[in-house]
Amino acid sequence: xxxxxxxxxxxxxxxxxxxxxxxxxxxxxxxxxxxxxxxxxxxxxxxxxxxxxxxxxxxxxxxxxxxxxxxxxxxxxxxxxxxxxxxxxxxxxxxxxxxxxxxxxxxxxxxxxxxxxxxxxxxxxxxxxxxxxxxxxxxxxxxxxxxxxxxxxxxxxxxxxxxxxxxxxxxxxxxxxxxxxxxxxxxxxxxxxxxxxxxxxxxxxxxxxxxxxxxxxxxxxxxxxxxxxxxxxxxxxxxxxxxxxxxxxxxxxxxxxxxxxxxxxxxxxxxxxxxxxxxxxxxxxxxxxxxxxxxxxxxxxxxxxxxxxxxxxxxxxxxxxxxxxxxxxxxxxxxxxxxxxxxxxxxxxxxxxxxxxxxxxxxxxxxxxxxxxxxxxx
Amino acid sequence: xxxxxxxxxxxxxxxxxxxxxxxxxxxxxxxxxxxxxxxxxxxxxxxxxxxxxxxxxxxxxxxxxxxxxxxxxxxxxxxxxxxxxxxxxxxxxxxxxxxxxxxxxxxxxxxxxxxxxxxxxxxxxxxxxxxxxxxxxxxxxxxxxxxxxxxxxxxxxxxxxxxxxxxxxxxxxxxxxxxxxxxxxxxxxxxxxxxxxxxxxxxxxxxxxxxxxxxxxxxxxxxxxxxxxxxxxxxxxxxxxxxxxxxxxxxxxxxxxxxxxxxxxxxxxxxxxxxxxxxxxxxxxxxxxxxxxxxxxxxxxxxxxxxxxxxxxxxxxxxxxxxxxxxxxxxxxxxxxxxxxxxxxxxxxxxxxxxxxxxxxxxxxxxxxxxxxxxxxx
Amino acid sequence: xxxxxxxxxxxxxxxxxxxxxxxxxxxxxxxxxxxxxxxxxxxxxxxxxxxxxxxxxxxxxxxxxxxxxxxxxxxxxxxxxxxxxxxxxxxxxxxxxxxxxxxxxxxxxxxxxxxxxxxxxxxxxxxxxxxxxxxxxxxxxxxxxxxxxxxxxxxxxxxxxxxxxxxxxxxxxxxxx
Numbered sequence: 001x002x003x004x005x006x007x008x009x010x011x012x013x014x015x016x017x018x019x020x021x022x023x024x025x026x027x028x029x030x031x032x033x034x035x036x037x038x039x040x041x042x043x044x045x046x047x048x049x050x051x052x053x054x055x056x057x058x059x060x061x062x063x064x065x066x067x068x069x070x071x072x073x074x075x076x077x078x079x080x081x082x083x084x085x086x087x088x089x090x091x092x093x094x095x096x097x098x099x100x101x102x103x104x105x106x107x108x109x110x111x112x113x114x115x116x117x118x119x120x121x122x123x124x125x126x127x128x129x130x131x132x133x134x135x136x137x138x139x140x141x142x143x144x145x146x147x148x149x150x151x152x153x154x155x156x157x158x159x160x161x162x163x164x165x166x167x168x169x170x171x172x173x174x175x176x177x178x179x180x181x182x183x184x185x186x187x188x189x190x191x192x193x194x195x196x197x198x199x200x201x202x203x204x205x206x207x208x209x210x211x212x213x214x215x216x217x218x219x220x221x222x223x224x225x226x227x228x229x230x231x232x233x234x235x236x237x238x239x240x241x242x243x244x245x246x247x248x249x250x251x252x253x254x255x256x257x258x259x260x261x262x263x264x265x266x267x268x269x270x271x272x273x274x275x276x277x278x279x280x281x282x283x284x285x286x287x288x289x290x291x292x293x294x295x296x297x298x299x300x301x302x303x304x305x306x307x308x309x310x311x312x313x314x315x316x317x318x319x320x321x322x323x324x325x326x327x328x329x330x331x332x333x334x335x336x337x338x339x340x341x342x343x344x345x346x347x348x349x350x351x352x353x354x355x356x357x358x359x360x361x362x363x364x365x366x367x368x369x370x371x372x373x374x375x376x377x378x
Numbered sequence: 379x380x381x382x383x384x385x386x387x388x389x390x391x392x393x394x395x396x397x398x399x400x401x402x403x404x405x406x407x408x409x410x411x412x413x414x415x416x417x418x419x420x421x422x423x424x425x426x427x428x429x430x431x432x433x434x435x436x437x438x439x440x441x442x443x444x445x446x447x448x449x450x451x452x453x454x455x456x457x458x459x460x461x462x463x464x465x466x467x468x469x470x471x472x473x474x475x476x477x478x479x480x481x482x483x484x485x486x487x488x489x490x491x492x493x494x495x496x497x498x499x500x501x502x503x504x505x506x507x508x509x510x511x512x513x514x515x516x517x518x519x520x521x522x523x524x525x526x527x528x529x530x531x532x533x534x535x536x537x538x539x540x541x542x543x544x545x546x547x548x549x550x551x552x553x554x555x556x557x558x559x560x561x562x563x564x565x566x567x568x569x570x571x572x573x574x575x576x577x578x579x580x581x582x583x584x585x586x587x588x589x590x591x592x593x594x595x596x597x598x599x600x601x602x603x604x605x606x607x608x609x610x611x612x613x614x615x616x617x618x619x620x621x622x623x624x625x626x627x628x629x630x631x632x633x634x635x636x637x638x639x640x641x642x643x644x645x646x647x648x649x650x651x652x653x654x655x656x657x658x659x660x661x662x663x664x665x666x667x668x669x670x671x672x673x674x675x676x677x678x679x680x681x682x683x684x685x686x687x688x689x690x691x692x693x694x695x696x697x698x699x700x701x702x703x704x705x706x707x708x709x710x711x712x713x714x715x716x717x718x719x720x721x722x723x724x725x726x727x728x729x730x731x732x733x734x735x736x737x738x739x740x741x742x743x744x745x746x747x748x749x750x751x752x753x754x755x756x
Numbered sequence: 757x758x759x760x761x762x763x764x765x766x767x768x769x770x771x772x773x774x775x776x777x778x779x780x781x782x783x784x785x786x787x788x789x790x791x792x793x794x795x796x797x798x799x800x801x802x803x804x805x806x807x808x809x810x811x812x813x814x815x816x817x818x819x820x821x822x823x824x825x826x827x828x829x830x831x832x833x834x835x836x837x838x839x840x841x842x843x844x845x846x847x848x849x850x851x852x853x854x855x856x857x858x859x860x861x862x863x864x865x866x867x868x869x870x871x872x873x874x875x876x877x878x879x880x881x882x883x884x885x886x887x888x889x890x891x892x893x894x895x896x897x898x899x900x901x902x903x904x905x906x907x908x909x910x911x912x913x914x915x916x917x918x919x920x921x922x923x924x925x926x927x928x929x930x931x932x933x
Contacts, residue, residue, distance in 0.1 A: 019514050027599040041518075041680055068819035071857040130599050132677025134590055136767070139418035143776050157792035157871065157908065163857045171862070175790075198766030202759030204734035205591045205676050359518070360600050360679050417767050421777040674767045675760070731758070 016044070019359070023052050027130050027363045030373030034350070036362060043362050046354040048347065053377035061337045066092055066167060066304040069337070073324075074161040076339055077375040079122055082108070082115040083317040085165040090246060091313035091324040092167035095306040098297045104169035105248045106289035110182060111155065111164070113278040113285070117189055118148045119318035120271045120278075123370045124196055127268065130367035131209050137199055144192030151185050154178075167304060168297030179286055186279050193275050201272070210265035214353040214365045217262060224349040227342050228320025230369060233270045234262035240316040251288065252281045264368040271370075303332045310336075319343045319370055341375040391483040395472055400438075403622040408434040410669050417673040444611035449512060452608065456510030461609070461616035463503030468623040471496045475630055476556050478640045478653040489556040490542055493631060494535050497586075500620060501527045504595065507605035507617075519604020522680055523595030526585060529687040530592075534582035536695030537575040541568050541635050543702045544715060551706060556634055563638035564645065571715045574698050574722035576636045578691050580667075583628040585683070587621065589668055591675040594683060625668060626661065633660035682733075690729045697722050784875055790908045793877025794851050795860050795869050797892070798907070799899040803838045805830070806896055807868035810844035814860035814869055822853035823860065847895055851880060851888040861909075870907035872898060 022033035031052035037045035057076050061069040073084040086108055093100060100108075121141040128137025149159050155174050156164040164171050175181070200206050216226070221234040231238055239256045241249040257273035259266025308330045314323035320342030327336035346369050354362045408423065408431060415422025423430030448457055474489045476482040486492050501524055508520020546562030547553045553562075562568075569576045585592040596604040606617050633639060637660045640646075640653035678686070701718040704710070778785055795814075800807045810827030828845035832838035860869050871877075876898065882888055898904040 017514060019518070026602060038518075040521075064819055065817070068817070068857075068859060071819055071855055071859075075855075128676070132590060132593065132597060132599065133675070134414060134672050136414075136418050136673050139420060140770070143419055146776075153791060154788040155790070157788070157790035157858070157873070158856065161855065161857070163859075171858075175788075195766065195770055199674065199763055200676075203674075203676065203763050204730070204759045205678055207759065208682055208734050209676060209679060358679055358681065360594070360597065360677070363600050416771045416775070419770060419773060419775050421775045421779070424777075424779060670764070670767070674763050734759075 021363070022049075027367065029126060029367070029371055032366075032371065032373050032376070034354075034362070034366065036354075036359060038359055041358045041360070043354055043357055043359060046351045046362065048350050050344075050347070050373075050376050053373045055374075055378070057374075057378040058337055058339055062334055065332055066306070066334070069334070070165065071161065071163045073339075074163055075374060076341070076378060077317060077319070077322065077343075077372050078160060079119040079372050080115055080317045080319065080322070081160065081162050082111045082165065083315055084322055085162065086112055086247075087313055087315045087317070087322050087324045089165045089167050090315065091311050091326050092304065092306060093297075094313055095309060095311045095326060095328055096167065096304070098168045098300075100169055100247075100297060101294040103290050103293040104295040106285050107170050107174055107295065108165060109248060109252075109285045110282050110289070111152070113281045114148050114151065114182075114185065116278045116318045117275045118145045120275045121145045121148075121189075121192070121196075123271060123318075124200075124268075127364075127367045127370075128196075128200060130363050131200075131206060133199075137196055140192055140195045140199065144189045147185050147188045147192075151181050154181060166296065168300055169295045173295050179289075182282060182286055186282060189275075189279060193272065197272065200268070207265070209361075209364060210268060210368075211263060212261070213264040213361055214357060214368075215261045215263040216349070216353065220349075220352075221262065224352070225345045226320070226349060227345060228316065228318070228370075229267055229270045229274060230320065230346045230349075232257065233259035233266040235260055240314060240321060246313075246315055252284050254278075254281050264364055267368045305330060305332050314340070317342055319372065319375070320346060322375075339375075339378060341378060343369065343371040344376045344378075347371050347376055388483065392473075395469070395483060399469060399472065399623055399626075400619070402626055403619050404434040404438060406622050406625065406665065407437070407618075409665075410672075413666065413669045414673045417670065438615070441611055441615040446611045446613060447608075449608050451512045453510040453512065456506045457608070458510075458613070460503050460507035460510055460605075461613040461620075463506055464500045465503075465616045465620040465623070467496045467499040467503075468620045468627060471627055472623065474556070475627060476560070476634070476639075477630075477657050478650045479557060479560075479646065481650060481654070482557075485555065485557055488554045490538055490554045490559070490631075490635070493556075493627065494531075494538060497624065497627065498527075498531050500624075503620075504605045507609070511605070511608035513608050515601040515603070515607050516605050519595045519597075519601040519607070522601070523588065523605060525680065526588070526592065526594055526683060529684055530582045530585035530691075533578050533687060533691035533695045534586060536692070536699060537579040537582065538635060540575045540695065540698040540702050541572050543699065543706065544568075544571070544712075556639075560634055560639035560641045561646065563642050565642070566712070567636060567638035567642045569636040571712050572636070572698070572702075572719050573716070574694060574719040574726060576632075577723055577726055578695050578698070579632060579636065580664075582687075582691065583632060584668065584671060585687070587624055587628060587668065589625075590672045591678050592683060593672075593677055594680050597677055600677075625665060629661045629664035629668070630657070632664050633657065637663075686730075686733065690726065690733065694722055694726050694729075787873055787875065787878075789873060789906055791871075791873040791878075792856050792858055793872035793874065794854055794856060794880065794890075795849060795895075796872045796877070796898050796904065797844075797847065797869055797895045798867065798904075799896055803832065803840075805832060805838060805840070806844055806892075807866050808844040808847065809840055809842045809866060809868070810847070811842070811865060813863050813865060817859050817863045819857060819859065820853045820855055822850040824848040844892065847892040849890050849895060851890060852885050867909055870904070870909060872904060873906070873908055874898070874903065876903065 016037050019036045019038055020033060021036055022028035023031040033049040035047040035049065036043050057072055061072050070085050070088060073088045074081040077084045121144055125138035125141030129135060152162060153159050155178065156162040216234050218234045218236045221231050221236060235258050237256055237258050242256055254277045257270045257277065259270050306328045308328055310327040312323055312325045314321050321340065322342050323340035325338040326334045329335040350366060350369065353365050357365065412422040423433035426432040426436045448454065471493045473483045474486045474492050476485055504523040505520045508516040542554050542559065543552050545551065545553050545559045547558050553559060588595050596606060606614055609617065640657045644652055644656060698719060702715065705715050798807050810825050812825045815823040815825045825847050826845040827842050830838055830840045830843035833841050858871060861871055880888065
């Protein structure tokens with residue numbers, strides 16, 4: 001270290017300026033650090049450093065009973081808790097060959113899609129702050145996210161760590177006024193998305209910042225392993241809800257928004273449109289949902305002991321493909337438990353996207369990836 | 379003139395300013411939080427005092443009693459003197475700012491020139507703060523502020539000069555005396571004859587105040603407060619005070635130069651009882667505009683900011699001066715002035731629209747060498 | 757410029773709306789019945805003793821091992837005043853470790869533990885971590901003093917046809933359905 005440190009000599013010389021963005025920085029959305037080598041305002045190199053948030057969230061569940069693990073999946077991606085729980089439950093159900101009752105599936109779809117909206121709202125707010133708004137989109141987004149979270153709280157009792165999905169169904173039935181509450185939420189959130197739209201989409205300053213920034217070609221996106229809105233913004237029409245419909249997604253009519261340029265603005269547009277499509281799905285699901293019925297698969301033992309085998313289940317989480325890989329050896333605990341985090345894979349493209357841009361743009365590009373550091377570091 | 383002694387008179391007037399400025403800063407600070415809170419659908423401060431009116435006072439006390447931290451590696455004198463270098467020019471500029479025909483400390487024949495010249499000096503303080511802090515964010519912010527403030531000083535001065543050229547005086551046209559500029563706007567304020575100069579002046583003032591969308595030097599999500607990042611307590615409060623004093627100064631100046639100050643539309647005879655409120659309302663309009671811009675606009679990038687200044691504002695400011703010169707030389711009526719300037723204003727709006735909407739240059743990420751900068755990281 | 761004008765128009769409209777702020781410590785949002793605070797124990801007013809028999813099923817199923825429970829013979833059973841042979845002796849929950857997953861409530865055979873759904877259990881800040889370790893008295897206090905009027909017990913009856921353990925103590929097993 002000492003030998004390579006820049007030596008100050010008497011004559012003038014140019015040395016690289018390294019800027020540590022993070023781990024304590026308002027724009028890194030958690031404890032993420034990127035070491036930028038800058039030439040004036042231009043980024044010449046970027047070295048992302050992760051791992052500040054590592055809690056062993058893949059190893060811990062290997063000491064847990066199959067139902068205890070759900071709580072740890074909430075904590076893997078704390079903005080898309082229902083989606084992560086769902087993925088895990090799908091994996092266990094696949095392993096055990098469980099049939100999930102109709103009503104439980106609809107509850108899962110409604111909550112999962114609303115969770116997607118909540119996550120994208122959170123993203124839109126934080127992204128607005130990255131672009132330089134004085135917190136206004138953040139407040140608009142949180143105002144609506146609050147409405148969604150009130151619904152989640154009324155259903156599950158928790159605002160963040162729901163622990164509500166179970167292998168084979170959901171933990172308990174929704175309240176009686178669930179449908180009414182959902183419609184109220186949909187109306188509110190629609191209005192909130194329109195507010196965000198009015199504030200950002202056509203704003204010239206926003207356009208000047210986001211359009212044409214770090215465009216990614218479809219080939220690059222596929223090669224880098226991007227998924228979710230990052231991939232769709234590049235024009236690749238790939239959505240696991242359509243490509244391999246899990247649960248009951250084949251019953252709904254919804255569009256998959258794709259971008260054309262793959263730039264930051266397209267990522268923004270794709271997410272905004274995805275929110276609207278998710279609300280459409282929720283409306284359809286509310287219409288089709290059976291009024292009552294079982295919400296839990298029959299004949300489950302008190303302790304789940306899936307047969308030996310391995311399984312990989314994946315779903316479309318708000319950030320992309322969230323996958324859970326479980327190896328069971330017939331015990332009440334998984335022998336191996338692995339998570340594929342969408343934002344971890346998306347983040348790996350950061351260096352290529354950032355180099356050659358301005359420092360200010362590096363922040364926006366990082367924001368546009370929509371990282372959740374809990375999921376990156378696990 | 380209060381009393382016969384000019385020294386006593388001057389001292390009394392200075393005292394008024396010395397009391398009024400901190401008060402104005404406190405009130406403005408409260409109002410800004412309330413206004414932005416409203417735009418964001420919040421209440422703003424509500425706890426301290428009725429409707430939170432004493433919040434700014436509490437903050438002031440907190441800042442005054444807070445520890446004054448100086449980083450160990452900071453350049454002591456540069457670091458500690460920087461706040462004074464920022465705050466003194468702003469206050470000095472207020473000396474010649476007239477609120478009514480005879481409410482000022484000293485009216486100078488070169489009042490407009492004096493204010494613009496003196497308030498420019500605070501750039502030195504910002505660069506000192508950035509350099510003295512020994513912080514990379516601070517130095518980046520200081521460089522940004524130097525670039526930004528100097529390039530926007532030029533359109534600002536040009537726009538003011540354009541108005542000063544054609545200002546009506548008792549003996550012809552052209553004056554830098556602020557009282558005379560106001561007196562010349564008895565029936566029609568100069569905003570009517572000089573809309574282009576008004577646009578340029580307002581935008582440049584926004585940039586001079588480094589508020590959104592021009593808050594690049596202090597960008598919270600990029601350079602974390604820029605030159606102020608290492609300051610705390612009293613010294614930080616001085617920077618904030620300078621910011622708000624500048625806000626008052628530039629708003630009042632805009633009201634004087636373009637909206638007819640205390641003169642239009644009531645005339646010069648109504649007396650200070652009506653003139654001071656009139657002046658206050660006009661100043662408040664611009665202050666509200668600056669607050670509102672902060673609430674709803676994101677941040678430009680440094681190169682876009684410079685491009686906007688040098689490619690749009692500066693040529694148009696020259697156009698305004700040349701048009702005014704032609705009008706003066708050929709002694710055309712004021713209507714021609716309004717038409718020419720109006721055409722320029724339309725051009726300004728069109729150019730801004732074009733700049734924001736034109737296809738952005740595509741900067742595809744290039745394949746980068748796999749070398750890591752880890753060895754030379756500081 | 758058009759976009760910015762649209763933005764300004766929208767923001768004026770939004771600023772005219774009613775603010776959504778809830779001024780928290782003075783006015784509190786009503787918590788839903790299912791709200792999950794921290795687990796507390798219920799008091800059986802009929803027999804004047806806790807429902808909990810100290811069977812430790814919650815402690816075994818706790819993912820974070822935040823509970824410690826011991827059991828003793830119930831003196832009231834010998835006197836014939838209570839149907840419970842065994843009763844809880846000591847019960848400690850470390851609220852600092854608890855992750856409010858609700859599993860203890862779902863596995864409890866006797867409906868003895870619930871998640872506190874009042875604001876009291878949400879505002880749990882303490883100056884010392886040790887103060888967050890609750891003993892039996894602290895865990896029973898809300899229920900005993902009537903501060904827990906409407907606890908949510910649904911997980912027991914509805915969803916857990918499979919997960920619900922066989923009744924170990926037959927005392928209350930039959931009443932629930």
